[in-house]
Amino acid sequence: MTAPLSRHRRALAIPAGLAVAASLAFLPGTPAAATPAAETAPSTAADATSLSYVVNVTPGHRPSATVRRAIAKAGGTIVTSYDRIGVIVVHSANPDFAKTVRKVRGVQSAGATRTAPLPSAATTDTGAPQVLGGEELAAARAASAKAESQDPLESLQWDLPAIKADKAHEKTLGSKKVTVAVIDTGVDDTHPDIAPNFDRQASVNCVAGKPDTTDGAWRPSAAESPHGTHVAGEIAAAKNGVGMTGVAPGVKVAGIKVSNPDGFFYTEAVVCGFMWAAEHGVDVTNNSYYTDPWYFNCKDDPDQKALVEAVSRASRYAEKKGAVNVAAAGNENYDLTSDEITDPSSPNDTTPGDRTVDPSKCLDIPTQLPGVVTVAATGAKGLKSSFSNYGRGVIDIAAPGGDSTAYQTPEPPATSGLILGTLPGGKWGYMAGTSMASPHVAGVAALIKSTHPHASPAMVKALLYAEADATACTKPYDIDGDGKVDAVCEGPKNRNGFYGWGMADALDAVTW
Numbered sequence: 001m002t003a004p005l006s007r008h009r010r011a012l013a014i015p016a017g018l019a020v021a022a023s024l025a026f027l028p029g030t031p032a033a034a035t036p037a038a039e040t041a042p043s044t045a046a047d048a049t050s051l052s053y054v055v056n057v058t059p060g061h062r063p064s065a066t067v068r069r070a071i072a073k074a075g076g077t078i079v080t081s082y083d084r085i086g087v088i089v090v091h092s093a094n095p096d097f098a099k100t101v102r103k104v105r106g107v108q109s110a111g112a113t114r115t116a117p118l119p120s121a122a123t124t125d126t127g128a129p130q131v132l133g134g135e136e137l138a139a140a141r142a143a144s145a146k147a148e149s150q151d152p153l154e155s156l157q158w159d160l161p162a163i164k165a166d167k168a169h170e171k172t173l174g175s176k177k178v179t180v181a182v183i184d185t186g187v188d189d190t191h192p193d194i195a196p197n198f199d200r201q202a203s204v205n206c207v208a209g210k211p212d213t214t215d216g217a218w219r220p221s222a223a224e225s226p227h228g229t230h231v232a233g234e235i236a237a238a239k240n241g242v243g244m245t246g247v248a249p250g251v252k253v254a255g256i257k258v259s260n261p262d263g264f265f266y267t268e269a270v271v272c273g274f275m276w277a278a279e280h281g282v283d284v285t286n287n288s289y290y291t292d293p294w295y296f297n298c299k300d301d302p303d304q305k306a307l308v309e310a311v312s313r314a315s316r317y318a319e320k321k322g323a324v325n326v327a328a329a330g331n332e333n334y335d336l337t338s339d340e341i342t343d344p345s346s347p348n349d350t351t352p353g354d355r356t357v358d359p360s361k362c363l364d365i366p367t368q369l370p371g372v373v374t375v376a377a378t379g380a381k382g383l384k385s386s387f388s389n390y391g392r393g394v395i396d397i398a399a400p401g402g403d404s405t406a407y408q409t410p411e412p413p414a415t416s417g418l419i420l421g422t423l424p425g426g427k428w429g430y431m432a433g434t435s436m437a438s439p440h441v442a443g444v445a446a447l448i449k450s451t452h453p454h455a456s457p458a459m460v461k462a463l464l465y466a467e468a469d470a471t472a473c474t475k476p477y478d479i480d481g482d483g484k485v486d487a488v489c490e491g492p493k494n495r496n497g498f499y500g501w502g503m504a505d506a507l508d509a510v511t512w
Contacts, residue, residue: 219257
């Protein structure tokens with residue numbers, strides 16, 4: 001069974017009791033007010049017919065005079081340059097810009113980051129999370145009142161005991177010296193469950209491909225996506241007697257906004273996000289998205305090759321500077337180790353069409369990049385979520401991401417098989433997807449870093465995998481009970497295609 005496709009597929013909003021196919025909610029991003037560029041930025045009129053490009057050169061130096069002249073001669077305007085990793089962000093209305101610049105000495109690769117002109121011509125997806133109503137809030141508060149140590153809505157969070165986070169909190173809530181950056185659609189830091197732990201200094205708007213440090217620029221507007229706010233609460237909602245509890249409720253959380261008003265996560269914004277995290281002391285990044293407009297970026301295409309290279313350089317740099325990068329595996333029930341996959345959704349900012357790709361050569365970025373922790377989703381019964389991508393050697397670890405309540409029903413007093421999280425405006429609601437699994441692992445990584453403050457990213461990842469609860473393959477996997485196998489798991493109990501090294505374990509993370 002394969003879930004239907006939509007423009008963004010790291011988060012699902014699934015009505016309780018209905019199949020995954022019933023409702024997919026993928027969420028829009030937010031605009032940016034640009035800070036001064038390295039060179040004069042193009043006008044709004046020019047942007048209307050321009051594309052954005054990344055030009056990759058030798059890292060460690062300012063772009064050479066030869067490269068800068070060639071960019072200008074080809075009709076390009078440099079927006080900003082990340083010299084440490086050799087990635088230049090350029091706008092140009094010349095349709096042959098990338099082809100021309102690739103021939104220049106010193107340019108290693110160059111490609112368009114989108115297929116639609118600036119600004120994107122796409123429309124916003126529809127769909128919304130299930131907002132927790134008054135009756136549900138009252139019932140949850142009554143249930144949690146019986147447990148003195150619980151926040152009011154914690155009784156609805158079946159996902160916390162699933163990874164033993166409730167037991168871990170008896171030992172530690174995590175360190176205020178650890179920051180997790182939510183690279184996403186923006187975070188509402190005024191939410192009462194997020195405000196106590198919000199790291200303003202590590203927060204920014206990167207939508208334009210360069211940092212906008214205007215106060216509050218990291219927030220989504222009322223009309224924009226609640227996705228990043230939901231993720232932030234899953235990671236670090238404070239244990240403060242209000243609402244819900246995060247996996248690591250004592251650590252700091254930052255918002256790095258990289259999604260534009262139409263909900264696209266373009267390469268230049270993602271590069272900016274990783275670079276900002278690297279330079280601002282972030283310990284863990286959560287990446288519950290894929291980099292648009294290509295679901296899979298094929299290295300034999302010169303444009304897509306450049307995008308892979310740019311994001312790879314940025315994610316590697318963030319890890320080099322101390323960050324563990326955690327990413328969602330995706331929501332199409334794809335086997336990412338299969339010989340071929342039919343991708344009907346790319347490019348998603350103009351006119352997508354079916355194409356067959358080899359996922360070992362065409363990469364979902366940042367999910368499939370080296371060094372990134374790739375997370376699969378599980379439901380309330382501990383089985384792979386019906387929508388979660390999988391693949392032996394690709395999936396590193398599993399964590400609760402929710403599933404249709406009809407497929408995996410939680411034990412009472414929890415009522416929904418989805419994941420509870422914070423929503424803008426001081427609300428809470430349910431969502432599901434590998435988008436929701438990834439922040440659980442980011443939270444556990446933050447607890448490990450809190451317990452082992454001098455651990456390198458490599459050591460944090462090693463402990464994350466060693467402490468995971470080995471989980472055997474589900475065979476046969478017939479999640480909807482229709483008598484047909486919906487996915488095939490390969491590998492042993494401690495390293496397989498559904499669960500990787502196993503289910504994340506927060507308790508072991510703080511007791512090792």
